[in-house]
Amino acid sequence: MNDLDLLRGAWDEPAPPARAAREAARAALLDRAAASKETIVPPTTVPPATETPAAAARRTRRVRLPKAGVRLAAVGVLAAAIAAGVTVVQGSGGTDEHGRPRSAVPGVPAGPVANASEALERAARAAESRPFTPPRPDQWIFTEFRGRKGSTPNGPLSRDPGKIRVTRHWQRADGKKAALIEKGRLEILGTMPTTPPSDYPSLAAMPTEPGALLAWAYRGLGGLGETAEGRYSTTYTMLGAVLRDNVLPPKVEAALYRAIKRIPGVRLERGVDAAGRPALALGRLTEGWLSEQLLIDPKTYTYLGERSVAVKDHTSRGDDGSLTYRKGDLGILSVRLKAAVVDKPGQTAP
Amino acid sequence: MREPEAFAALFDRYYTAIHGYAARRLGHGLADDVAAETFLVAFDRRGSYDTGRPDARPWLYGIASNLIARHRRAEVRQYRALARTGADDVAEGHADRVAGRLDAQAARGPLAEALGDIADGDRDVLLLVAWEQFAVQEAAEALGIPPGTARSRLHRARRRIRAALGETDPTTLGEDLDR
Missing domain, CATH: 1.10.1740.10 (RNA polymerase sigma factor, region 2, helix turn helix motif)
Known part of the structure; x- marks a missing residue:
């Protein structure tokens, strides 16, 4: 036995890599490879329209509009001010002693993401790695948002940071009651079926395979899904709304991020700051002028909020006059502060 | 590709x-x-x-x-810790040990200490050869250095390793040093 053999024998055979680490590394590689081709992979399955016109019409009425209360006539009239000169803060779990980034989430690679696909895959993996206890039917799902308010309905947001409001919402986990604060008082309301669903039982039953989830979403679009662009745009908004408004089982949340990954035209946008916090923004251009963005926390890859920004000047004309956006105007800025399961409506922490 | x-x-x-x-x-x-x-x-x-x-x-x-x-500093710190304790808290080991391995493991403390002292470039060559069983030529290719440089780095590293193992007989040095 020579010195090299001794050196080899003195260290145990290394334990095999953890499965999660291996899968994360493999997915990161394939994402980078796929993105480098700069081709957009269309969704594999676009289901045929099997609904009757009546059913489709019913669904259309139930299509949930973006939270800012935009009417259908003004779809896309939602936009924002890119804070000038904001730098990207793309980090992770801090840095190690050499100043190299360290991952904050087990199984998620450290370091900056290169593209939308990588960012969404990390969000999916982070979702899968979070502990989760499903809510009991008598518990409530609580969400809290902070957003800016504009002076014109559907118009650009005010640049006045004083006009920030915090909204809180509760929805019982059986989906039958909702609650909000109205004039300082807690109001309990009934609920209606929505598209996409907003009740926990329906959400927990959504497909967890990304292709199947996308197919499921396309089936629910009614008249908005008649063109390819209509399907992509509406589905992007719809899946974003499901992420925004709910506390979801990890597999469902991960599938949502992976389904969004397959929607053509979603890009990683840089230089974004949401309400003072750094964010990764996944943007999709609507109607050629508005970038609709899903915001993800750059450290933990959890859902952070949404935002829309006009990328050029735009005037839209509706029945009630016209609305003008300047390049850089914000249409939506909503940051989710809390999403938790609580025992009673009005309660803001578990 | x-x-x-x-x-x-x-x-x-x-x-x-x-x-x-x-x-x-x-x-x-x-x-x-x-x-x-x-x-x-x-x-x-x-x-x-x-x-x-x-x-x-x-x-x-x-x-x-x-x-x-x-991560050079982390690596060296780890060898130092291993030299002090002899324990491997790094790559959780497997329990099954064959006869010769007991000797080898007993040598780990001094070997770890030596690894912590060796110049970084020398250690790169040494560990590719010892742990990954690279030929010197392959290690040179991997590290982007001329084969002659790899050979002299390996030679230097092995002297240090052999010293750590208490080998003082100069005649055994070099017998298979140019592998």
Whole structure:
């Protein structure tokens, strides 16, 4: 036995890599490879329209509009001010002693993401790695948002940071009651079926395979899904709304991020700051002028909020006059502060 | 190289080995990062990969070595800790030991101390040869250095290792030093 053999024998055979680490590394590689081709992979399955016109019409009425209360006539009239000169803060779990980034989430690679696909895959993996206890039917799902308010309905947001409001919402986990604060008082309301669903039982039953989830979403679009662009745009908004408004089982949340990954035209946008916090923004251009963005926390890859920004000047004309956006105007800025399961409506922490 | 299929195949073939190499030098936590990044870097540099090479292994180990070098202080600190305790809290070991391995493991303390002292470039060559069983020529290719340089680095590192093992007889030095 020579010195090299001794050196080899003195260290145990290394334990095999953890499965999660291996899968994360493999997915990161394939994402980078796929993105480098700069081709957009269309969704594999676009289901045929099997609904009757009546059913489709019913669904259309139930299509949930973006939270800012935009009417259908003004779809896309939602936009924002890119804070000038904001730098990207793309980090992770801090840095190690050499100043190299360290991952904050087990199984998620450290370091900056290169593209939308990588960012969404990390969000999916982070979702899968979070502990989760499903809510009991008598518990409530609580969400809290902070957003800016504009002076014109559907118009650009005010640049006045004083006009920030915090909204809180509760929805019982059986989906039958909702609650909000109205004039300082807690109001309990009934609920209606929505598209996409907003009740926990329906959400927990959504497909967890990304292709199947996308197919499921396309089936629910009614008249908005008649063109390819209509399907992509509406589905992007719809899946974003499901992420925004709910506390979801990890597999469902991960599938949502992976389904969004397959929607053509979603890009990683840089230089974004949401309400003072750094964010990764996944943007999709609507109607050629508005970038609709899903915001993800750059450290933990959890859902952070949404935002829309006009990328050029735009005037839209509706029945009630016209609305003008300047390049850089914000249409939506909503940051989710809390999403938790609580025992009673009005309660803001578990 | 046809991508991304070729890269998936490369990953499947070498990920465990690269991870193990990084884990022995840096521990499991950093090995996750290094192994993952090795393949991303490889992909980004695929344009400069010489497709005439029969084997991507030296190329991948070269990238991994460069990434490991960024964690030099962590690596050395780990050898020092191992030298003090003799315990391997890094790569959780397997219990089954064969006869010769008991001797080898007893030598780990002094070996770890030596590894902590060896110059970084020398250690890169030594560990590729000892742990990954690279030929000197392959190690040179991996690290992008001339074969003669690799040979002299290995020679220097082995002197230090042999000294640590208490080998003082100069006649045994060099018998298989140029492997």
